[in-house]
Amino acid sequence: MTASNLTASNEAEPNEAEPNEVGQTISRKQLNLDDLRGRLARPGGPAYWRSLDELAGTEEFEAMLHREFPEQASEWSDGVSRRNFLKLMGASLAFGGLSNCTIQPEEKIVPWVRAPENLIPGKPLYYATAMTLGGVGTGVLVESHMGRPTKIEGNPEHPSSLGGTDAITQASILDLYDPDRATAVKNAGRIATWGGFLQNLDQELTLQRSQKGKGLRILTETVGSPTLGQQLSFLLEEFPEARWHQYEPAARDNVRTGAALAFGEPVNTYFDVAKADVILSLDADIFNSGAGSVRYARDYAARRRLRNGESELNRLYVVETSPSSTGSIADHRLALDSAAIEAFALALAGKLGVKLENSPEQPSYDDRAGWIDALAADLRNAGAASLVVVGDQQAPILHALGHAINQSLGNIGTTVHYTDPLEVDPVDESRSMHELVASMLADEVEVLIIVGGNPVFDAPGDLDFTEAMEHVGFRAQLSFYENETSERCHWHVPQSHYLEAWSDIRAYDSTASIVQPLIQPLYNSKSAHELIGAMIGQAGLPIRDILREYWQQETFADDFDEFWVRALHDGLLADMAFDRRRVRLRSPIKISREFGRPRGDDKFELAMRPDPLIWDGRFVNNGWLQETPKPITKLTWDNAALMSPTTAERMGVDNEQVIDLTLPGRSALAPVWIVPGQADGVITVQLGYGRRVTGRVGTGAGFDAGPLRTSAQMWGARDLKVIKTYDRHPLACTQDHHSMEDRHLVRHADLDHYRHHPDFAQHETHESPASLTLYNTNEFSSTTGNAWGMAIDLNACIGCNACAVACQAENNIPIVGKEEVLNGREMAWIRVDRYYTDLDDPEIFHQPMPCQQCENAPCELVCPVGATTHSEEGLNDMAYNRCVGTRYCSNNCPYKVRRFNFFQYADRDTPSLKLQRNPDVTVRSRGVMEKCTYCTQRINAVRITAKKRGTPILDGEIKTACEQACPTEAIVFGNILDAESRVTDWKASSRNYGILTDLNTRPRTTYLARVRNPNPAIDKG
């Protein structure tokens, strides 16, 4: 959807007869929410449901389900008509017969002239490096096949990862090979050279040098690289009157300002979640976004295991505006708008005895849910083992309040730690941008160097950055893509990917890492170090040497070479983290008058958030992230205006209806998506979509929420008005696809119930005793000593989708595009299903669904050509080259985990994409069924290693891609015949259950039921 076609149809005329942009989707009717509530309240009503359409049981929904594959499945909406398609099919059939009788075409083998050491064809190598996002690093290991990086894993030795990753990190490898990335230096849109750029830049700098750099401005994103910081400080020494500005749209300004309010300096705060018994999150999605989230999620989940008779859990309270991954796994979740969150925090702080300097008219918090007393008591009882976390987008004063509460609970030093700032120069970035724009408008700027970022697109809407830029005589930009800003720069230099260039970075807890490249730049790209280096006389100097020089000054290591090699090998610089800081709270905390002021009843609140997958828009051209369903909404390829059912009802709008979000002087058009669990009256939108200048993937995806931002209101506004339009914009939500009807798939209990009935999950469905079966159960046993199985702990899954993206990278899974997703043809081998229990205040459950590898598999029986068969060790094998595409197997699969290549989804032509592919997995072609195989290529590789070694496969030696990526270790894979293996241990848990086992499918994938730990003092009813 582009902004223009939205505007064009923005007329208050009902136009229902207008054909849908995309054909075969469920057309959503106006839902009657009262009726839905009635259905839920009725005894015997559905316990868990996934979408409003499913709950309502609309005819369209039923019809779509029962078709299995939507109508006109052979029609590709991409311009290939049925007739053309049949012609092509006919031709390929004819030639298909012939191809057997020809001699294979000749292939060449090209050996080395001089073979390098350690590089064995077919054996991947792993290198430690770090990925930077928002100025903070995450340690990763990168798999490299013959010099091609192919897959990213977490670095088990790095504290920010411990082996886990998030979806964005997993997908970042695709950017490296993106055919749409900037590939050449450009001058006024024409291909030029780096040398030409330097020449031009030199002329400008010579002029600037004569006036001490008065007209020189550098605009970077948040700089977390110590060495780049040093280079910039050299630059400022050389040009003393030049200015360095920092800006990125998802900057953590409020966190820094909040720390400065509380302590007088913008210290870095990090948490030890593992030590926390009681956690309160104030609109912080700490487990799925922002610095340290991967580590926090792991530490949290480690306390939810209930292993070996454990019966204690930590407890998580989440107060938030829009449901997040963190909120979805909370023991108690409260949906409040931002004013109420502030009032809530204030009331809690008062209860906990935090010293406040209150303004006289402080709004009181209406504690309808009865939380404050119970929560305060719970936090206080936990003593120093409690933790209060405030979201990055919350007001600075709320952060200060959070610090004060943590201090009064005694958490400093146990669950909360402080260090020096991670950023080289922790500035208020929106103010920094403001100053830059002001000086540009005042014609003080002659040379503007933009290092990364896209300010024309994402600078706050009230600053006319585009206009201000025109006042600058020389504008150059270094960026990964040619974007809205590049268009308006005289020079554009392509930026190197982090796997192509040297750098360094600090992680959430200030652990320093070297960012080491795995490959020479694919194109003529440069890093920020090279660009800034060129401005301070370091042109042509290897960046590695500059880094070495910097760290040689920092370290006290006796043997620097050894220190350096170890740092590269381990992925972190030993003993280079900052010392923990002691800080003094500035007490009392001054609460301003504006704090917690409720909005008027006629207004709505607008909450802006970075998108959980495409972040601030930098990943908008990443197809994997675009097609990965968002953790809660399960939307793909779009952002939307999220609102609660009650708000939608009040407004009289429906899913996919386009509304006009209006703030004084600015507005944006957005499609509605109703989200149970959203705070009433709050409309949440995600940033980063609606890009005008980007690659083929990102173009036309979503709407631009940027114009709604102002530098005073970066994350929300409380005076939003909404104007309905009668336009509709189809949204590709995957949650209706592959429905499994109303069966007891997710199971959960409260801790108290669990203590009395540990095996509650095994009694939710009626199952026939095993002895009743006519099957010979011996036929399922393995003679090799290995029988593969998987267990997934629903207590640990946060629904982040890292597993799904990891699977996509490992198994060469193609993306299909929005239209095909709307047709229900997404290819993900593992999906994460999301279930709700209630319409207004739901509990939310996540359930990862890979192939269940049934021992008694329904799919295998119906294949007419034996393309899917059972392996000795219990896998449902899929032989692609044998499949003729009848799709019987998929029809017969009760779990709906098989995926069919309706078209040639895998891109076989783009050369750069071929480099990313895993050479151990077939790239599937059109007409072939595919599915999860428990990463059979990884099983084979380890089996062969073990055979050559002569000992059995060790537990944990094989990790499936999903298991390896999971930040919370919610997935375990192993040998169920090995009594000592983790998977056997998990499956022996009283929480273990299989789904649809009453069909006697005997799934090898089982689940551990979720156990919540609610506070008995808070009455949910």
Next chain:
Amino acid sequence: MPQIFGRSFNWFANVSIVGGIAVASLLLGILLNINRLDYVSQVGVPKSQPVPFSHKHHVAGLGIDCRYCHTTVEETAFAGIPPTETCMSCHSLIWTEAPMLEPVRASFRDNTPLHWTRIHDLPDFAYFRHDIHVSQGIGCQTCHGNVDAMPLMAKAQTLNMEWCLECHRAPEKFIRPREEVFNMKWVPPHDQTAAGLALVKEYQVQTSQLTDCSVCHL
């Protein structure tokens, strides 16, 4: 009204039924067997190479072990084609002027690799690994034939799936002691099946698993 088909046409009908069946069987037979033809599988057909490298001379004549050149055969899927440097380790000292070896010297001099033509080319959906076969007692000669007698390299087996399965179904027929894997002169004992079964047991070859699709097709 005269009949269109006279009585004599019965003869034609009978013949056409029998003939039809015969022709159909013939076509089917051709289709099924065409891939077994040496012409299609290219068994025994040498291909043009940048240098007419003789395995016969290097293996039988000079007694060089397979692994001197094919270094990764025990480590990974790909047996390895030697870098030019390996050739030059000898040929910088002997036959230094031989015109036949000019491409090798040129490659080393100009740092441009040699482009050999692949003889044993499996389809891309079959994931064959040398290392496991060598370590489980399958000799080089079992698949590659008597390389030591080939002046120019050519395929000795069809490499069709049915040929793979001959061994995957009954490895005892082909397995040999590990220490004989690289021996080109090894002759199977008279009681190969019995000796083979003992080796299958000793090497823990899981015959039950060898015909799983996912063992070769990933």
